[in-house]
Amino acid sequence: MTFDPQVFGYHFDLAQLNFKLTFTLPDLADFDVSAARARVSEAFAEPVPPARIRRLNMVEVTSLQKEYIALCTFLSRQLLTAGSIPLFDEGLVVSLEKNAGAASCTILTPIISYLPPTVVQRSFDIAQHILACFCGSLAQGEELERLLEENVVDFVSDASAMGHGGYSTKFILKRAFELGIPFRHMGWGIYQLGVGEKSIVLSRSATTRDSALGSWLSQNKSITNRFLLDAGLPVARSLPVASLDAARHAAGRFGWPVVLKPADRDRGEGVTVDIASEAELAEAWETAAKWSQNIILEERIPGICHRIVIFRDQLVFAYSRHPSALKGDGESTIAELHRKTVAAEAVKAKPLRKKLAPLDDLARAQLERQEMSPETVLDRDALAYLRPYQSILWGGLDDPVTEQVHPANVDLARRVAKLYRLEMVGVDFIATDVTRPWYETGATIGEVNYRPQVANNTAKAMLEMIFEGDTGEIPVEYFIGDRKAYRAALDRQAELTRGGSAAYLSSHRKCLDPNGQDILYRNVAGLFDRASLLGTDQEVEALILVVQTDELLYRGLPFPTVTEVTLVNNALSSASKADAPAAPGVADHLYKMLSARRG
Numbered sequence: 001m002t003f004d005p006q007v008f009g010y011h012f013d014l015a016q017l018n019f020k021l022t023f024t025l026p027d028l029a030d031f032d033v034s035a036a037r038a039r040v041s042e043a044f045a046e047p048v049p050p051a052r053i054r055r056l057n058m059v060e061v062t063s064l065q066k067e068y069i070a071l072c073t074f075l076s077r078q079l080l081t082a083g084s085i086p087l088f089d090e091g092l093v094v095s096l097e098k099n100a101g102a103a104s105c106t107i108l109t110p111i112i113s114y115l116p117p118t119v120v121q122r123s124f125d126i127a128q129h130i131l132a133c134f135c136g137s138l139a140q141g142e143e144l145e146r147l148l149e150e151n152v153v154d155f156v157s158d159a160s161a162m163g164h165g166g167y168s169t170k171f172i173l174k175r176a177f178e179l180g181i182p183f184r185h186m187g188w189g190i191y192q193l194g195v196g197e198k199s200i201v202l203s204r205s206a207t208t209r210d211s212a213l214g215s216w217l218s219q220n221k222s223i224t225n226r227f228l229l230d231a232g233l234p235v236a237r238s239l240p241v242a243s244l245d246a247a248r249h250a251a252g253r254f255g256w257p258v259v260l261k262p263a264d265r266d267r268g269e270g271v272t273v274d275i276a277s278e279a280e281l282a283e284a285w286e287t288a289a290k291w292s293q294n295i296i297l298e299e300r301i302p303g304i305c306h307r308i309v310i311f312r313d314q315l316v317f318a319y320s321r322h323p324s325a326l327k328g329d330g331e332s333t334i335a336e337l338h339r340k341t342v343a344a345e346a347v348k349a350k351p352l353r354k355k356l357a358p359l360d361d362l363a364r365a366q367l368e369r370q371e372m373s374p375e376t377v378l379d380r381d382a383l384a385y386l387r388p389y390q391s392i393l394w395g396g397l398d399d400p401v402t403e404q405v406h407p408a409n410v411d412l413a414r415r416v417a418k419l420y421r422l423e424m425v426g427v428d429f430i431a432t433d434v435t436r437p438w439y440e441t442g443a444t445i446g447e448v449n450y451r452p453q454v455a456n457n458t459a460k461a462m463l464e465m466i467f468e469g470d471t472g473e474i475p476v477e478y479f480i481g482d483r484k485a486y487r488a489a490l491d492r493q494a495e496l497t498r499g500g501s502a503a504y505l506s507s508h509r510k511c512l513d514p515n516g517q518d519i520l521y522r523n524v525a526g527l528f529d530r531a532s533l534l535g536t537d538q539e540v541e542a543l544i545l546v547v548q549t550d551e552l553l554y555r556g557l558p559f560p561t562v563t564e565v566t567l568v569n570n571a572l573s574s575a576s577k578a579d580a581p582a583a584p585g586v587a588d589h590l591y592k593m594l595s596a597r598r599g
Contacts, residue, residue, distance in 0.1 A: 528557075
């Protein structure tokens with residue numbers, strides 16, 4: 001397998017930046033397409049789309065080759081997005097050539113800036129190893145399951161580290177992709193959505209509008225509790241405890257049961273709830289001390305955790321965070337439900353499996369507290385908890401309650417968002433009944449979460465509120481030709497400026513602001529890179545780009561949509577050869593390429 005390290009702009013009808021990758025198709029005489037499609041769809045819980053063939057070099061493509069390419073590109077995307085690398089475009093097959101009897105496939109496949117193309121290449125390598133298990137005698141054997149267990153896990157872990165991605169990232173950017181909102185990776189998991197004045201910058205679910213002070217406050221539970229208490233908001237009584245003896249003393253003040261947890265960790269790390277004796281407290285202390293030296297003890301508030309997510313002062317999503325649990329079907333015992341759930345998850349690739357606590361002694365003890373046993377038949381939709389609380393170790397069951405949350409509880413979460421000056425916040429609300437107001441049930445605020453994890457529903461609401469049905473793009477006009485094209489572009493910039501638009505201009509050599517002043521960059525050359533940088537500036541309301549070389553023909557376009565294109569003349573120069581003209585017909589080709597992108 002080989003790849004061209006050059007990252008291209010928007011080519012053909014691709015919706016993401018891309019690069020060229022070539023791989024060899026194996027002998028497909030014994031390739032079991034049906035089995036491969038079924039198992040791959042099952043492992044990644046998504047149907048495999050058909051292959052898109054853009055053009056071919058006079059080579060007939062068989063149906064088996066199309067199927068193989070579709071599965072290979074699908075698997076690559078699934079592996080990358082599982083690692084929170086937002087590559088969603090299907091890619092484009094641009095050639096299929098025969099060399100010494102083997103078929104060599106070249107594809108334009110999506111990429112993000114600051115991600116080594118070798119990561120995408122590795123995803124294709126794993127995809128081909130998986131598909132090899134459906135050729136000949138290896139079909140669906142132990143090797144396939146090993147790949148889905150070990151290789152996929154290793155790749156997802158490495159990809160996530162290299163892309164600096166988070167859980168929320170893939171959901172927000174997938175929704176942006178579906179809405180046609182362009183996004184650009186700025187490095188370290190930071191993304192710009194939209195262009196120029198319409199753009200926003202985010203990291204996971206955090207935006208540049210979030211207060212740095214609010215972020216800092218939310219990361220320490222002791223400080224958060226005091227901050228909320230001073231603001232007149234309901235919180236559980238708590239004390240920082242520096243030793244087990246101090247924890248015993250605090251428990252004596254509050255009374256059993258109590259909660260012990262690290263003050264500076266999240267996701268349930270080191271937390272123990274429902275501590276009802278000094279012996280249990282000692283065990284809980286050992287657990288918490290493994291995670292942090294900053295430990296707090298709280299009174300136990302009846303109820304479970306409900307997360308209320310606020311964005312721009314509006315409720316966007318709410319869900320009850322149940323402990324790891326099983327939901328009844330009205331027929332099966334708890335033991336049977338557990339076996340069915342484990343079996344259903346086992347067919348998925350390991351990183352996609354939902355966590356479920358084992359049916360062990362801890363689960364049996366929890367069932368006893370609910371007056372249940374493994375042999376209990378659960379009513380339909382009834383829950384049987386296998387753990388006392390939700391955590392990263394045991395997982396949990398999230399139940400949407402957006403429509404059921406009482407307005408007083410929503411208002412409480414809004415007050416927290418305003419207090420912390422956070423555009424998005426997840427308020428963990430401990431209550432027995434989220435449909436009743438907090439002041440009637442004795443509910444309290446458990447945690448304030450800066451940059452909370454979001455999934456499909458919240459990502460959808462978030463982007464709808466930010467872009468209000470728009471794609472976040474600004475007008476981008478192109479003028480093709482020599483100095484005459486540059487003068488025409490200057491006239492157009494002046495016209496837009498007189499009309500009140502902050503129009504910026506760029507050629508491959510220089511950039512001008514609306515007042516005609518040079519914008520200086522260091523070590524930036526070419527129209528593509530200059531235009532891309534202008535697109536990150538929120539003062540830019542419109543862009544005028546002067547195409548005087550053949551650069552964009554080979555590099556692709558810096559933005560997905562073209563507002564207008566004017567062919568002034570055909571006098572273009574070569575971007576790679578100094579003082580040499582571009583090849584005949586380049587200007588016309590560029591005009592057609594740009595016109596095809598006209599929005």
